[in-house]
Structures are given as structure tokens and as C-alpha cells.
Amino acid sequence: MSRLLNIPTSKPNCGLVWVAFVLLGISALNAQAKIVLTVPQQVSLSANFFTQQLTIFWFGGEATTFDVIILRTEFNETVFYNTVPAVVNQDGGRHQWTWTSVEPLECTSLSVKICSRDGMTKSEWSEPQILKGRDLPSNSDHQVYPQDKVVPVGGNTTFCCIVEEGKEFRDLLYGSIEMNVKRLSRRSYAATAVYQNLSGTTGTNVLCRLRDKLAGSVIFVGYPPQPTNFECLTYDLTSAVCYWDTGRATNLYGKRKTSYSINKRVCPDRTCVLPQWDGNWTLVAVNPLGQYSLTYSAELLHRVVPVAPDKLADAAQAWNATVHWQWPYSSYSTLALVCQVQLASRNILLRNFSGVGVRSVFLPHLHPNTKYSVRVRCGSLNHFLKWGNWSKEFNFTTKSYAPEAPDVWMWVNRDNSVRVMWKPLTQWQSHGVLTGYEVTLWNLEGNEKQTNNLSPKNNSLNLTHWASITGDKKAIASVKAKNVKGTSKPSSIMLGSIDDKSAPLAQTIYTSSGFPLSWQHSDNRSCSYLVEWCEAVCTSDCAVDWIRLDTGSSHVSIKDSIVKFQPGVRYNFSLYECPSVSPVLIQRWQGYIQELPPSISVNLEINQQDCDVVLSWEEIPLAGRRGFLLGYKVYKVNNFSNFTLLDDLSPEVRTYTVKDLYTSTYKFTVKAYTSAGEDTGGTAAITLKQCADGLILEILTALGIVTLLLTTVSCFCYKKRRWVKKAFYPDIPEPKLPGDWSRTQGPLDVKPFPHSMVHIIEKPERDFSKDTLVIIPEEEDYEGEGIGDEPVDTDEPQLLRYYNQVVDERPIRPRFPDSSVSSSSSVDSANTDVTYTGIQTSHSSLVFPSDSQGFSEGFQPHSGLSLSSGNTGEGYHPQMHSVALGGNLASPGPIVEPHAVGSGGYKPQNSWLLDSPTEGDENSPAPSLGSPTSVASTQFLLPDRERHEEKRQQPPSAANWFTNLLSSAKP
């Protein structure tokens, strides 16, 4: 440098060079100073575990910014890395910076390193400083952090659990909710509760559970204090009493509850007494979550609230009283006050009094002999803030006085005797203890006077012994009440009978406000009214009550009083005009507070009148009606106690006639009913005797109907005889004999073959028609055309039905195989399509059961002597039968029913005649029996048999008559 300075140049130029060199040198030195930053020295840590804050101290040279890195030592995880401004302490130039950890600082060890930074240039890192956690092996306990922390609602809190050395972590619970954990170190686990809600009153437990061990912490979540309505006032004009509301509940209790102070004087909750009136006050409320301040300023006389008056006393008269009291503070003697007196007896009255230092009040308009309760409170008259407290209640009683006049009325008994009544004086009216009543009776005409002194318990006097007032004579009764202080004014009433019939009577319906009574008031009436009421069934010494009404009244509602209203009891209400002078009954009402079904049933009488039944009953007594009768219901009692309503009668009707009854036993019930329902009813029964008129009429009617019917049928049949004949008795077709037959045309001359000849043994005493048999050759082709399709003779349905069965069953099962042998010879020989149906009479068919086996078996014993010989295969032998039947009848077989036997059994033998293809002789006994005919023609045969029998034994029946009619109608 010296050489440079020695360069032989011009002098000014050398100077400039020197300056340039110096500047360059300075510049170079500055550049070198910027590049080399000082590493922070003497780094130290200070931890506040409660606030979870870590303060780092160091000496850092000239640098103003530093990089700070915080790592979890064990896992070497970065918790924080940032450039921070550093505050330089005035004492010695030490830097410090504070970091708040999310996790409690106890959770695990933290390493802190710092370097100086200048723009993009930074120094080397300082040596790491370690804040030891509680998870070091030297501390092997099971722990949870933070402990007993208090946080505001809505905040987040991170908890960590340090597991006991050698144990296994299980879970971390916030209350009963398991949290998501993050592992901070080998033994430390952390979890964060977010948006925390209010904790329980004893905090919320945070539990860290191992397999067999439990550790925990309690966190309190609440609010900072926020008191309101802070004010101060004075009672004694010296001290200050301040009040406030605590505001929202902080949810923090015990040690953590809010503490209060006023002007740095510790106060309890809500109120604080300060010995002097400062004029300005500051309330400070503090809890772990914060503090809140309120101020208040006021002048003394503007904040006066008098205390409660003390030591009340009275000076009472009958109608007024004076109440005195004392003040505990002498300063009140100059204070303008307004006082309120509450006076309570029958009702509560409030009266205000004002004045300077008020100490007594005069209470007028009181009532004699009445207990009053009084209490007093006062306020500042000039700057009324609010009423002071009420004094203690003070009781006093006014003095007695002469009683009020009683309310007098009279009651006319059923025997027209009069009872003077008065309402017992209430305590309010008696003005003292009653000693009795004085009743004076004054006969106006006889100028008689009689005085009765009665005890205070009496409230009526019967005038039965004072006959002179009965009738039209008038008398006056005066009643006076007496107590120790004197006698009341007299209360008088004019006595006499009252016409109670002319007044209109109406019904009144009870409502919640009582029995409503209303009447027409005319303006020309100047008298007052009186309404009297009592039970309707009362006869003597009735409980009577009354009410007096002013002139012009037109309605009143009567409620319970002396007369206690009962359901089902009728009450009479009477409205009197001018009750004190000359009572006139102007209207009457009757009513029930609640109607009930009648309690008494009618006494029912029942009588027969010709073919009718007359029911009659008496009226139900008033006491048993229990309501307004709406009518009577007449029931007929059927079987099983069923009721049939016959009629609903009005309440005035008390008889009822039941008409058009047949001879039988009848039971009737009559039930009276009110709006509440029916009574149980009166019941009576009657057994009707034969009523002659009805019987004759019935017989005549029946005969007339029968006659008319017969006539109609006869006429019809006669008019339609052709149709009837065709329908019921069609012409029998002639038998057609195929092949070579002895007789080609004309009537069939059937002569019995010798082997089938029936020998008829005449036995007059026996009906041969029952005992003989006719062999009937069967033609199966005919049987297919059974008579089922034919019209059925309704006169003998059973006969026809059975016949049909015979016809139907035969083809299926030959019933007489043996007989077929004999008959077949004739049939075969003749080879005709004929059927001998005479064997199938109704009577014979009744003998045998339809069952073929039964029939066969049943038949054999019956015809055993002849037909049962069919065992030999010979079959049916009517010849033998005719002989045997005589003996058979003598000893009836067990199967044959007696009536069947009696009815005839087989009869064709008796009618075995020469058949003819045409109608036989009308007079022949059985023109068709045994004749060859179709199945359908069997209908034709029956009437003849009947007619034949008719001649011998039967009276003509309707059926026979009809059959004859048809027969006679044949062309």
C-alpha cells in the first residue's frame, strides 16, 4: 500500500487513488463481516408446564432473526421449524423467544436448536438443548398430562399418556369416548379433544388405560365470568350495599369457581357490603378462564332504600285504628318517605301515606270486632328507587259494636202455621259475640204483643201456639240481635198466608253458575224481590234459604247455601215481590242439580178385558222420581227376558191396553223415565183366559176359508176335467201281442194257466184283498220307463213312491226268483209286454222293507207256508199262499208291522178278474186290478182299489172323493 502511495504521478491523481484504495478496503471488510454470522451461544430453555410454553434464551451476536427448530428427541421428529424474530433483553443482550406447544411439555423430551439468519445466510446450528420429558426411563410411572386443566368451551386440548415402563398401551378415553392417539415416543401417546363441550360439574375424566392399570386426568371446560346488573344502594344512609347477577354459569366449581371483588375488597357471590359510600365502585370477577369488570357510580340520596319498619303497635277502636312503628336509624327522621300499608281481613287493601320520617298511620273505615293483619314498607319520597322490605305482619282486632239487624223471612208450613226465620249473623255482621235474639210478635188486629228471647243458636221461631195470626189476620214479627255492646235495629216482616197456587210454575236447569232464575220486571213495580228455595218434598222444619234482590232485578242464579243441593232431589224456588211489607208470590220454579233415573218403580196392575190386557199404575211419589218424568215405556217381556217396546207414553197417561192377544201367558213391564234414564220397571204377568168372541170368529173364518177353497178346487177340476183326466189318468194303450197269439185283436182274454190258477178261498171274515197274491210277469223294457216321469198322485204320495221303488228295484235284483219260474212260463208262453201290477198295492208294499234282502227274508216267514217253499226253486205260488194266509194271519210274523197287516197286505186275489184292454165295467169291484197295463197305468188301478175298499170299510175321504170325481169324469 505504501508503494502505491509512492507512485510518481501528479499529486491530485495520487490522492484520488488513495481514496479509492481506502474505499475498496472498507468495502472488502464489510463484505467479509456479512458472510460470517455468529452461531447462537449459551442457548438455554425455560419451560412453563402449566401454560405449555417453552422459552429459549441465547446470545446471538448481531443477527436479528434466527431459525429455531424443535424436535421430539426420541423419534427426532420436527415439531417446529421457523424463522423467528428475537427480542433482545436489555440486561446483557440476551435473546429470547417463547414457543407454545400443542402437547403438554411433559409428554416427551424436546430438542431445541437455533441458528442466526441474515437474509439467505445463516449460521451454523447451535448445540441442541433438550427439555426432558416425563417419559424418560428414570420416571417409569404411568402418567397422563395435562392435569386439572381448565379450558373454555369450544377449545381443543391435547392429552398425552405416558405408559408405565414395560406395560402395553390400551386406549385413551375422553369421558367415555375413545380418542385417536398419536405416538410421540416409545412410551408416550397423545390425542386431541376438539370443540370441547361443557364438562360435568366435577370435570371430565381423561382415562389412559393399560391392560391392568389406569391413569387419568381431569379437565374442566367452562366459561369465563360475565356478571351483570351491578348496582349499589344504601339502607342506612351511610354504608353501600352492592348487588350483581352472576350472569351465565361458568360451569366451574370448587377451587375453580369465580371470585369477586369490589374496589379490591373480596366479596361473596352476588352481594357485597361496603362500610362507606364511595360513590364509584368496580366489580372484578375472576376465574381460571379470565376476568370481567363492571363499574357503577351514584349519589347517596338517589340510592336510598328504607329498611323494613320495626316494632309495629296499634291503637284500635271499633271502626278505625292507628298503627305505629320504629326506625332503626335516626337518620330516617329527616328523610322524606312514602309508606305503603297492607291491611288484610276479608280482603286485602293497600293504602299509601307519606311524610318526613313517617312513623305511624291512621286507618279509618275498619269493621268492629274484626281481626286485621297489617304490614308496612316505605321508599324514598324524593328519589324513589324501590320499596323497602315489608315489615313483619302485625295483627290487631277492632273493638266490638252493636250487631247488624238480621235478615228475617217467614215460612208457611203445610198446616198454614207460620215460622219466622232469620239468617244467623256472621262474624262480620254480629260485631262481637252474640248473646241472643229477641223476637217480638205483634198482632195488628188484636194489638197483642209477645216477646221471645232466644239463644244465639236459634234462627227461627214456630208460631204454632199463636193462633191469632192464622187465617186472614195479619201480624208483624220483629227480630233483634244482641251482643255485649248492645242490640241491633229490629228487622220486621208482615206475617200471613200467601197464595201459592196462582203463580206460574216453570222448570229451571242447573248450570255451573247455579239455578238460573229470570222473570219479567215491570217498571211500575217499586218493591224489591226475594227468592226463597227449599226441597220440594219437605213438609215441616224445612231447610229454607232466601236471597233479597233489589228493585229492578230480573234474574238471579241460586247456588249452594244453607240448602245443600243434592242430585236427584227436586227443589222449589219462589219469587216474592215486596217481601217485607206484603209478600206476593209471583213466580215459581222447580229444578234438579242433576236428574237421576226414578228410584221407585210403578206399581203395575194388570187385568184382562175381553181379549185385551189392560195395564194400569199409579203415579210415582215425588221423592222417588228424582227427575222430571218424561213418560212411561211399556214393554212386553219375551222369553229370555227380552223386552219388546210396545209404547212410549206421556207422563200423564197411566193406563195402557194391549190388544189382540191370544190365549197365553204374558208379562209386561212399565218403566218410568227421566232425562237420566229409566227405572227398573214394574212388572206384571197375566194368563189370558179363552175369550169366546175370538174363538167363534176364528172357527167361522176357518170354515169359510175351507169352503171357499173346496168350491174353487171343485169348479176348477170340473171345468178342466179333460185336462185333469189327461194329466192324471191318461188312456191306457192297448197291449200289442207280437207273434202268433190266440187272439189277435180285441180285449185280451187272459185266462190263467192251469198251473197258475189262483184258487180263491172265500173267507168272509177275512179280507182277501190283503191275503192273495197275483203273479206279475215283469217286463224289463217297461221298467226302464219308470213312472218317475209321470204325474204323481198327490193324494197318495207314499203309495206312489213306494211303487216306484218296486218298479225301479226289480230289474236290478229279482226279488222273487222262484216266482219268476212260475210267472215266466206264463209270460214266456204268452210273450206279451204286460205287467200285472195288481200285486203292488200300497198296503202290501208297506209290509216289506225296501231292502231286497230284508224284503226277501221278511217275506218268507210271512208267506212261509206258501211262498217260502220257493226254496225248492219252485218260486212263487199264489195258490198256496191263499191257503196259507189264513193261518199266517192267526199268528202274525215278527216282521210284518201290525198296521201294515191291518191295512190289507196283498189284495189282488180279491180282484182277480178278467182283464180287459179297455176300461172294465165301472161296477166291477176291481176292473183294473190284475189287468195287464203299463207301469204308468198303475195310477189308474189305485182308485179302483180304494173305491173297492171304500165300499167295504172306509168312509169316503177327500182323496177318494177326488178320485171318484176323476173317474166319473172319464169320457
Add this chain to the structure above:
Amino acid sequence: MGGVMTVKRSTVAKVADLAALVQHECTDVLIQYRNQENLPNDMGSDRLVFVSPPSSQLDIRSKLQSLHSGLDKCYSLLERAIALEKMELDRDQMSEYKNGRRRLKEELLNLLKSTEELLKAAGGKPVRNQDDLEPYHPNNVFHLKLWVYSVYIEVKLWSKTAFTVMKELQSAKEPLKRGKRSTRRTLQ
């Protein structure tokens, strides 16, 4: 002048009933406490009363002595527990738990006094617990809660022990002797 003072069996029976009542009340309080604090049902407890339980090998007086010591310690613990709870956590309002806790304390005191009477009748002398001089101070609220829970467990255990001892006394034939008194007290 050794003598025997008689004690009616009905008296012992009443003490047994009282022990049963304390046990029942303590069970209720434990349930309420566990519910209130949301504590797990399987939570264990620490032993706080270090008094040898009255074994069947002991005579009646020794049994009563042991029982009285245990109950006395329980009562001290319960008093302390209530005081700590009031200080740390209590709010002014009454609750079912607090009512039950108050009744439990009263009934436990009755049981303690009744047991003391029986002990005196048996010639024993009540011994005051010395460890009350250093009352428990919780490190934190959770420790307090666990400790209170352990107190209730101890009360329940010792009330049950009292009931058992009283039942044994009721069936015992050995008279309740009072050491040097001339009067006699026996179980009748």
C-alpha cells in the same frame, strides 16, 4: 374382681343391622359415584386402611378392637374425602350423591359408636388412629377421585366385616367380659 358384663343379643343384632345398612348405603353411593364420574366398572382401588381384619382366631374383644380400629379409620377417611370433594369440586346445589354421602357418614358414625360400646363392654379400649395427623393431599383431581373411590371401597369392606363380626357375636357362646369390672356382661 374380674367380672362379665352382659350385653343383650338384640343389641348386637341392632349393630349388625346398622352394619348392613352402612353396607347398603355405601353400595348405593359407590354406584352413584361411579356413574357421576364415569369410572370404569372394573376399576381397582388402593387399600387405605392398614388394620388387620378381625380373624376368626381372635377372641371377641380382639375382634371388636380390630373392627373398631378399621371403622374408625374408615370414618376419618370418609370425613377427609367429603372435605376434599367440597373444597375441590363441590357446587352449592344438593344432589342425590351428596345426600347419600351425608347419610353414609352419619350411619358410619353410628356404627362406629355402637362398635365402640360393644368394645367397651368386652373390656377393650378404643384406640384413636394416629395417621390422621397427616391427612391426604391429592396431587391432582384425578388422584382425588381415585382416592375417594378407594375410601368408599374401604367403607363397604369394613361395614361388611362389621356385619360378619356381629353375626359371629350373635352366635357366640363366649361371654363379653369386661376385664376388671365386678359387673357381668354376657350375651343374652
